[in-house]
Amino acid sequence: MSETATKTAPPLEKKTTVGNYFVSNYPPFSFWKQEDVPDYRTALGQPPKPDTPLGIYVHIPFCRKRCHFCYFRVYTDKNSEEIRNYIDAVLAELKLYAKQNFIGGRKPKFVYFGGGTPSYLSESQLRELTDGMKELLPWDEVEEVTFECEPGTLREKKLEILHEIGVTRLSLGVENFDDHILELNGRAHRGPEIGRAYEFAQGLGFPQINIDLIAGMVEETEDNWKACIERTREMAPDSVTIYQMEVPYNTGIYQQMKADGKLTAPVADWDTKRRWVNDAYTALEQDGYTVSSAYTAVKDKARTSFVYRDRLWAGADLLSLGVASFGHIGGTHYQNLHDFAPYIECIDRGELPVYRALTPSDDERLIREFILQMKLGHLKFSYFNKKFGTNAAERFAKPLQTIKDWGFATVDGDDLRLNREGLLQVDRLLHEFFLDEHRNARYA
Ligand code: SF4
Numbered sequence: 001m002s003e004t005a006t007k008t009a010p011p012l013e014k015k016t017t018v019g020n021y022f023v024s025n026y027p028p029f030s031f032w033k034q035e036d037v038p039d040y041r042t043a044l045g046q047p048p049k050p051d052t053p054l055g056i057y058v059h060i061p062f063c064r065k066r067c068h069f070c071y072f073r074v075y076t077d078k079n080s081e082e083i084r085n086y087i088d089a090v091l092a093e094l095k096l097y098a099k100q101n102f103i104g105g106r107k108p109k110f111v112y113f114g115g116g117t118p119s120y121l122s123e124s125q126l127r128e129l130t131d132g133m134k135e136l137l138p139w140d141e142v143e144e145v146t147f148e149c150e151p152g153t154l155r156e157k158k159l160e161i162l163h164e165i166g167v168t169r170l171s172l173g174v175e176n177f178d179d180h181i182l183e184l185n186g187r188a189h190r191g192p193e194i195g196r197a198y199e200f201a202q203g204l205g206f207p208q209i210n211i212d213l214i215a216g217m218v219e220e221t222e223d224n225w226k227a228c229i230e231r232t233r234e235m236a237p238d239s240v241t242i243y244q245m246e247v248p249y250n251t252g253i254y255q256q257m258k259a260d261g262k263l264t265a266p267v268a269d270w271d272t273k274r275r276w277v278n279d280a281y282t283a284l285e286q287d288g289y290t291v292s293s294a295y296t297a298v299k300d301k302a303r304t305s306f307v308y309r310d311r312l313w314a315g316a317d318l319l320s321l322g323v324a325s326f327g328h329i330g331g332t333h334y335q336n337l338h339d340f341a342p343y344i345e346c347i348d349r350g351e352l353p354v355y356r357a358l359t360p361s362d363d364e365r366l367i368r369e370f371i372l373q374m375k376l377g378h379l380k381f382s383y384f385n386k387k388f389g390t391n392a393a394e395r396f397a398k399p400l401q402t403i404k405d406w407g408f409a410t411v412d413g414d415d416l417r418l419n420r421e422g423l424l425q426v427d428r429l430l431h432e433f434f435l436d437e438h439r440n441a442r443y444a
Helices: 003-008 034-045 080-098 123-136 156-164 179-184 191-204 222-235 252-260 270-286 307-312 340-348 362-374 381-388 397-405 426-433
Strands: 054-060 110-115 144-149 169-175 208-215 239-244 296-298 317-321 326-329 332-336 354-358 378-380 409-412 415-418
Touching: 034 326, 034 332, 034 354, 054 123, 054 307, 080 123, 080 317, 080 340, 110 307, 123 156, 144 307, 156 191, 169 191, 191 208, 208 222, 208 270, 222 270, 239 270, 270 296, 317 332, 362 378, 362 381, 362 426, 378 381, 397 409, 397 426
Parallel strands: 054 110, 054 317, 110 144, 144 169, 169 208, 208 239
Antiparallel strands: 239 296, 317 326, 326 332, 332 354, 378 415, 409 415
């Protein structure tokens, strides 16, 4: 790319076409390989690095319906016996880990139940899963337990149990409040279920309730989005997470686009989605919220942390359990087998169900942490200089200059700051920091 082109025309796409926008890790998943699984086994045999916190992620791959925008590994057809078998497998997987040098005896600092729909589990399944987990690796040093919920799966009893088992951050996948839009996008829940679940949860006194929204679902309009913002302000949750609609390859929306021979997704363009998120943040700021990352606004910054995100983005170990889940231990990335039956069969044989892995080089680890922390909108170079023994401002001089020239960032001494416009498209800017061989990679 020429210097002139860089300065005058950021090559940022306007239309929403197929592909991943959100960057959740680095190097891209398509570079993780089966041949590198021995690296992961070596990492497991080592003692952990002192002062590196451990977190646990549990993937619950069940949903009532598959949303048309979903790109996760989920199943909508499993009966209660299969779900019980899955819980047994997850606990057996954790048991295998508890015997390993790297994990045994450690106490997790954070636990995250994601999916899929963790709240799809019944009350007794939830008890069985969490009691079993605590027996193997006690939760007495846990600072945060996040639990993702689909509002239509929450009854009062289930919420009581979630509170009792120690969930501290309840995350409600609201996405939109309008029944027509929810239906059209394949969501299982409806508007009235959101209010009911939220009220019950509030009454129980969870330390933090987050609601997730998506800007730009199919048939989203200006008026609808305004109504979503107003409804969110009325609810006044502790934190609000807003994603911009993206259309990865393995979504129902893309399948339909392909069938119709369309290249552009039937959702708002990126400028509009960014404006909508900005409108939401501006309204929330008027109510005293602080924008704490590209995706999140929090009501009380001093009280509301997000330990999972902050620890993970600072290089914590993440023990990931369940089908297709992604983890990171002792500097090696790994992913589990991504189909239900092979995952269960592997555990039944007493083997860890890892399918591919990658050990990033020191430079790749630096890039990973740097780009993930850029999503917070502010970072300090000195943190990276100290941790990685390299001058981060010099290492990233070129991409930093590029995003400054585009008008999205400023560097002031030790501080890198993204302005709102930069923050709202940070995931595209991160590619500037990638190694050449990782640019334009598919995140699959
Ligand atoms: S609820 Fe979440 S995980 Fe389940 S299908 Fe919808 S988007 Fe996917």
